[in-house]
Amino acid sequence: MTGILPNKPRIEDDRTGIDIDTLKRAFLDNLFYIQAKFPKVSTKNDYYMALAYTVRDRLLNRWLHTNQTYLERAPRIVAYLSAEFLMGPHLGNNLIDLGLYEPVKQAIAELGLDLNELLEQEEEPGLGNGGLGRLAACYIDSLATLEIPSVAYGIRYEYGIFDQEIKDGWQVEVTDRWLRYGNPWEVVRPESELMVKFGGHTETFIDEYGVYRVQWVPYKVVKGVPYDTPILGFKTNTANTLRLWKAEAPESFDFAVFNQGDYFGAVHQKSESENITKVLYPNDETYQGKQLRLEQQYFFVSCSLQDMIRLAKMQGVALERFHEHFAIQLNDTHPTIAIAELMRLLLDEHGFDWDRAWDITTKTFAYTNHTLLPEALERWSVAMLGGLLPRHLELIYEINSRFLDEVRIKFFEDPDRIARMSIIDESGERYVRMAHLACVGSYAINGVAELHSRLLKQTVLHDFYEMYPEKFVNVTNGVTPRRFIALSNPRLTSLITSKIGDGWLKNLGELRKLESLVDDAGFRNDFYQVKQAVKQDLADYVRANHGVEINPESIYDIQAKRIHEYKRQHLNALYIITLYNRLKANPSLDIAPRTFLFGGKAAPGYYMAKLIVKLINSIADVTNSDPDVGDRIKVVFLTDYNVKFAQRVYPAANLSEQISTAGKEASGTGNMKFSMNGALTIGTLDGANVEIREAVGAENFFLFGMTAEEVLAKKAEGYNPWDYYHGNDELKGVLDRIASGFFSHGDTELFKPLLDSLLYQDIFMVLADYQSYVECQERVDGAFRDRDNWTRMSILNAARMGHFSSDRSIRDYLSQIWKAPAVKIDVPEYSQSNG
Ligand code: CR6
Structure with a gap:
């Protein structure tokens, strides 16, 4: 049999048709036949599922x-x-x-x-911690x-990144049971299972050709x-695959153990195997030498390489x-053990020589x-x-010994290098x-x-750069405008499209066409109105979910990212207190009203x-209820920041906080998402800033x-x-x-560890950058008061962000690294059948 579908997809068929009546019928069909519900007893989730299947x-x-095309044509595959x-919700994105x-x-x-x-x-599916996981999602898009x-290959964690709750101002972690109601987007392929070995020992033997071999x-x-x-492309026929591996025990029971009566022992072994893909490690930018983490890494890497070898075979x-x-x-x-695993597969299982x-x-x-962070x-x-x-x-020892021989030859009078590079x-x-x-x-x-790639060559990987200069390249991160503009900011999307057409969603450089509109007062006003409407949406959300009233006329000043000392959320906090102190000293002080919004999880x-x-929550308690402050400062910590929530937050920002210690943030990608949506950045010269x-x-x-360099x-x-501290009264x-305990009900101990770390070490130089930050925030305050000029700057931010599309990043990877050509997928056109 050739072809996939017996017929062309038909416009009136329940599973392919796209006219309104067919969509309605298909939806009700799925509600009935998949959810087994009728409208009167359906929950919202039943409706969601019916739509997802549709x-x-x-x-x-x-x-x-x-x-089918890939199987037949055997193209080069990335x-x-x-x-x-960190995929974020699928439904909206697939609709787009x-x-x-x-x-x-x-x-x-x-x-x-x-x-x-x-x-x-x-x-x-929160199967990632932050930027690195979200970057992977943008790249496959x-x-x-x-x-x-x-x-794309990864791990199907049963529990993704924890859900965050805030109790008495503290973060509390709750397990993320994302699979509880089922996952309509995945298809399990039990027939394609693979086996992964762990532990034990190796033995040597002489094979049938008299060759010395190793067996594990x-x-x-x-x-x-x-x-x-399936991972769809935007308005193309291509739908690639994200393949995530789940660990299971090979048999449901070890019958040998079972027959001896050790039922619990047998079940224990089963659950131990399944543990491997139970939970995502919730650490961002830190490494812990936990054995289970190494098991996760090896497990998914071994499955993936075996799968690729199998596919290559199938394709001849x-x-x-x-x-x-x-x-x-x-x-x-994280997947680097793949280098040793591919060597093992080729040497031990497929008979290649070294x-x-x-x-x-x-x-x-x-x-x-x-990352450059040593930890x-x-x-x-x-x-x-x-x-x-x-x-x-x-194998790693053998790779190392051959490698160090090369180092010795290349740098023959530099023994320190051997120890450093080993x-x-x-x-x-x-x-x-x-x-x-x-x-x-x-x-x-x-x-x-660019900065990160340069620092890599100068610092952590300097020796490797001297050894292999030709291997080093830069690919600046990018983000997908489909999710982070089209889906999350439909108002801005229609405004832009009404002016320059919709080509920009595939070719983000076209946003430049907006530059010429910056002098058009009508366009500026439309742009301003879009931002206000989106800010109002966020205000409604914050009222409903946090019980706090925020003012859409105020500056929405947002820092949303993982909580980390190098990202310096506490520098932001120090500025809020600075403003607060000023207002207390001078209650009639004229400042542009600000809403400080924070979102992010701490490991x-x-x-x-x-x-x-x-x-931050303690400051919020004080500022949000002090009558001297009134409407001029509001502080809100937005609980449980995730992709879904990020999509509400980026479009509503006026000011994007990108304030890491220079040299510490490898790139950042939130900085791009904010700016694309017309936020202005306050930031250091770090990463992609x-x-x-x-x-x-x-x-x-x-x-x-x-x-x-100054740091x-x-x-x-x-x-x-x-x-x-001594040199700056404020x-x-x-x-x-x-x-003094002012933010902690008189408790002078509570924040002491934080103060001590700032005053005795301050590795991220918060105090050194404080004055410069405060002065910069004053410039922000002044600029925001000139509403029209702020809008102008905001438009120019959105218009000039074309470079930061993940499409550009992928093109860079393709031309510098992967060299894989595009393959057009033909799909039969819909046909109007006559029954
Ligand atoms: N934490 C970097 O810190 C970068 C992303 C994606 C990070 C961040 O600056 O944008 O990767 N690094 O490249 C790691 O996860 C190790 C991150 O997300």
């Missing part, structure tokens, strides 16, 4: 044709390996990609329902939009089951050509580094890695340094913004980050603080935060106010 039916056609995919948003909205309305309410029902054959005898085997989600591609067939991108070091296997491996992998660089103790993956440890850290307890393995085993290494074990959350400022123009960006210089000359007043 939409899924309409994308299956493209997905199956895409899969495989994106990532431990995190299919061009079905308006018809579906109408069909749903004709059934007496509200599309927005159904969209709200979707429990998002762009890969499909650019019609690049690709597959594992302690346990775990089954990997793939769950596939010889393994010698694996690297021509696949470009594998390692999203940070040189051939190494040649293929090093032509296959490319590595993206996402985030992954390293596994040799004892742990060897216990879990004995064969891989042997994949094995032998300075104390021995560790495997995953970033070193990634550099040695990859043909390309990239940072995620559960990160005490200082949690204390910062508590401080540097490039954003160049793009939008220095006059449309509020810059403050030390540069990365390093200050550290070198000996930084003493007390100098700033800063002293702020810190003293916290210390």
Whole structure:
């Protein structure tokens, strides 16, 4: 049998048709036959599910044709390996990609329902911590939009990033049961299960050809089951696959144990296997040497590589050509064990010799580094890695020994370099340094913004840069305008489209056409009205969900991102207290009213980050109820920040806080999402802020603080935060106010750890940047009062952000690293049948 569907999709068919009547009928059919409900007893979730299945039916056609085309044509495939995919809700995005948003909205309305309410029902798959996971999601959107054959591999965590609640001002973590009501977007493929080995030992033997070989005898085997989600491109026929692996026990029971009567032992083994994909580690930018985390990494990497080899075979591609067939991108070091695993598969399971296997491996992998923070660089103790993956440890030692020989030859009189560059850290307890393995085993290494890529070459990866300068490239991050403008800001989208057409959604550079409208007072007013309407929406949401009244005329000053000392939410807090002190000293002070909005999760074990959350909430308690403050300052901590919520927040911002210590934020991507939606940035010269400022123009960006070079210089000359405390009365007043217990009902101990860390160490130089930040905020205050000029700057921000589309990032990866051509997918056109 050839072809996928027996017939062309027909316009009046329930599973393919897209006219309003068919959509309504299909929706009711799904409600009846899938949810087994009729309208009178249906919950909102039943309606959501019925709609989700209706939409899924309409994308299956493209997905199956895409899969069939790839199978037949065996094109070069980009495989994106990532431990995190922070997808956000699927329904709205799929509607946008299919061009079905308006018809579906109408069909749903004709059934007496509200599309927005159904969209709200979707429990998002929060399978990531922050920027890195969300970046992966944007990249697979762009890969499909650019019609690049690709597959994304990751882990199907049963519990994603925890839900955040706030109790008495403190963060409380609640498990994220996102799969509770089922997931209509995934298709399980039990027939494609694979086995993954763990533990045990290795044995050597001589094979039938007299060749010396190694065999791994594992302690346990775990089954990997793939769950596939179609990832549509925007208005293309391409629908690629996100394949997430779930761990299961190979048999439901170990019958040998069971028959001896050890029922609990047998069940325990089963649950132990399933533990591997139970929960996402909720740490952003920190590494913890937890064995289960290494098990997760190896589990998904081994499944994915075995799957690729299987696919290559199905397509008749010889393994010698694996690297021509696949470009594998390692999203940070989390999947880096793949380098040793591919070597193992080629050597031990497919009989390759070392040189051939190494040649293929090093032509296959490319590595993206996402951080310079030392505490985030992954390293596994040799004892742990060897216990879990004995064969891989042997291979890593062999890779290292050959690599160090090369280092010796290239830098023959520099023995220190050997110790510095070794994949094995032998300075104390021995560790495997995953970033070193990634550099040695990859043909390309990239940072995620120009500054970050430069600092990588100058600092953490300097030795590797000297060894392999040709491997180093930069790919500045980008974000998808489909989700972060079209879906989340429909008002702005229709305004833009009414002026310049809709080509910008595929070619974001076209936004430049808006620049010529900046002198058009009518357009400025429309743009302003859009922003006000969106701000009103957020105000309604905050009233309903937080019980706080915020003023849409005020500056919406927003810092939304993970809570981290390097991101300096506490610098923002110090400014709020500065304003508060000023208002108390002079109650008639004239300031532009501001609403300070914060959103973000703290890692559960990160005490200082949690204390910062508590401080913000404590400040809010005081400022929001002090009659002297009135409407001039409101502070709100927006609970449980996630992708769904982010989509409400970015469009409503006037001011985007991007205030990390220069040199610490590799790129940032929230900075891009805010600016695209017309927010102005207050920021340091850090990460992609540097490039954003160049793009939008220095006059449309509020810059403050030390540069990365100045930060390093200050550290070198000996930084003493007390100098700033004693040298700045206003800063002293702020810190003293916290210390006095003013925000903690008289408790002078509560915030002491935070104050001590600022006054005795201040590694992120909050105090050093304080004055510059405060002065910059005063410029913001002044600028906001000139409403028309602010709108002008806001338009120019939106108009000049074309460079920060993830489509551009993907094109950069393609031209510099992957070299995979696009493949057009043909899908039969709808036909009008006559029965
Ligand atoms: N935490 C960087 O800190 C960057 C993203 C995506 C981060 C952030 O600046 O935008 O990656 N790094 O490149 C890591 O996760 C290690 C992040 O999200």
